Amino acid sequence: MSIFSTETLKNMDAYVPGEQPQDKSYIKLNTNEFPFPPSEKVKAVVNSEKAEDLRLYSDPTCRILKEAITEVYDFKTENVFCGNGSDEVLALSFLAFCKKEDTVVFPDISYGFYPVFASFFGLKYNEIPLKEDFSIDTGDYLSDCGTVYIANPNAPTGLTLSEQEIEKILIANPNHVVVIDEAYCDFSDCSSMGLIGKYKNLLIVRTFSKSYALAGARIGFALGDRELIADLEKAKFSFNPYNLNRLSIEIGAAAIKDREYFEKTVSLIKENRKKLTDDLRQLGFTVLNSGANFVFAKKDGVDGEQLYLKLKENGILVRHFSKERIKDYLRITVGTKEQNAALIDTLGRNLK
Numbered sequence: 001m002s003i004f005s006t007e008t009l010k011n012m013d014a015y016v017p018g019e020q021p022q023d024k025s026y027i028k029l030n031t032n033e034f035p036f037p038p039s040e041k042v043k044a045v046v047n048s049e050k051a052e053d054l055r056l057y058s059d060p061t062c063r064i065l066k067e068a069i070t071e072v073y074d075f076k077t078e079n080v081f082c083g084n085g086s087d088e089v090l091a092l093s094f095l096a097f098c099k100k101e102d103t104v105v106f107p108d109i110s111y112g113f114y115p116v117f118a119s120f121f122g123l124k125y126n127e128i129p130l131k132e133d134f135s136i137d138t139g140d141y142l143s144d145c146g147t148v149y150i151a152n153p154n155a156p157t158g159l160t161l162s163e164q165e166i167e168k169i170l171i172a173n174p175n176h177v178v179v180i181d182e183a184y185c186d187f188s189d190c191s192s193m194g195l196i197g198k199y200k201n202l203l204i205v206r207t208f209s210k211s212y213a214l215a216g217a218r219i220g221f222a223l224g225d226r227e228l229i230a231d232l233e234k235a236k237f238s239f240n241p242y243n244l245n246r247l248s249i250e251i252g253a254a255a256i257k258d259r260e261y262f263e264k265t266v267s268l269i270k271e272n273r274k275k276l277t278d279d280l281r282q283l284g285f286t287v288l289n290s291g292a293n294f295v296f297a298k299k300d301g302v303d304g305e306q307l308y309l310k311l312k313e314n315g316i317l318v319r320h321f322s323k324e325r326i327k328d329y330l331r332i333t334v335g336t337k338e339q340n341a342a343l344i345d346t347l348g349r350n351l352k
């Protein structure tokens with residue numbers, strides 16, 4: 001801290017992202033990136049003369065991206081908000097919807113950014129323990145005491161909640177927004193999009209980082225009632241109107257329109273997830289049933305951190321969390337067949 005730092009800054013705990021090593025090349029299964037390249041349509045945008053247009057500011061309304069999103073999901077553009085990655089969408093939602101007098105609620109084991117945003121905006125929060133089996137007890141979210149954040153599928157467990165369970169939470173929280181973070185939803189069938197017309201307090205947050213292979217392009221969006229979206233737009237126009245750069249707007253539109261490539265690659269990930277889960281269980285691991293592009297696994301009698309380090313020594317990066325409840329688990333991104341096979345092979349050799 002410098003002599004200039006504010007109290008707010010001093011009191012903040014910054015988010016610690018998964019390692020992005022720049023020194024040597026690893027089999028990278030630690031930050032849930034897509035192992036396949038983005039659609040060819042994306043490459044066509046990047047390699048085009050559009051680069052020349054970078055001298056101009058981007059469209060602050062992100063019109064063509066919103067239109068592409070509404071073509072795929074049957075909404076109006078007034079129901080769509082675009083952000084610089086879903087992290088930015090989430091941050092703006094904290095600013096727009098979490099009131100000082102309320103308590104933000106989310107599970108104790110979930111996306112690590114929720115408590116960071118709460119502290120960034122000086123908000124009280126309540127981390128509600130997941131059940132023993134790591135599932136969410138929706139009964140814990142019915143008090144209407146503040147904005148609710150639920151990742152569905154949850155991270156890092158990969159477990160999903162049904163639409164009926166989400167609906168119970170929406171009904172019980174009429175005075176607060178319920179944010180469903182669907183970063184991994186394309187890898188399962190658990191979307192709550194069907195509830196948007198019905199509940200004005202539902203905000204769904206999505207990203208191009210995982211299922212569209214565009215983590216580096218920083219594109220996220222939210223879907224919800226037009227009034228919620230208008231609030232997010234107001235927050236954005238008070239912060240960073242040109243939040244998406246010109247190329248990312250074009251890239252996102254091109255990627256989401258290429259349904260064929262999307263379906264093909266996402267279903268490959270689901271296949272690979274099944275095989276990876278089976279293979280890990282074969283090696284004696286406990287593996288939660290994942291609806292995401294990662295699996296959450298542990299082996300009895302094996303220290304999670306030691307195993308993470310062993311894999312790293314062998315050129316394979318996975319994610320380890322030091323939180324007591326999950327310290328023996330590893331979160332492993334589903335990679336290509338070859339990457340997953342290399343992981344299984346390394347585990348097989350090192351667990352003897």
Ligand SMILES: *Cc1c(COP(=O)(O)O)cnc(C)c1O
Binds near residue numbers: 151155
């Ligand atoms: C990866 C992830 C995000 C952030 O995605 P970006 O769009 O890359 O900012 C948000 N929520 C969850 C649960 C995630 O896993």
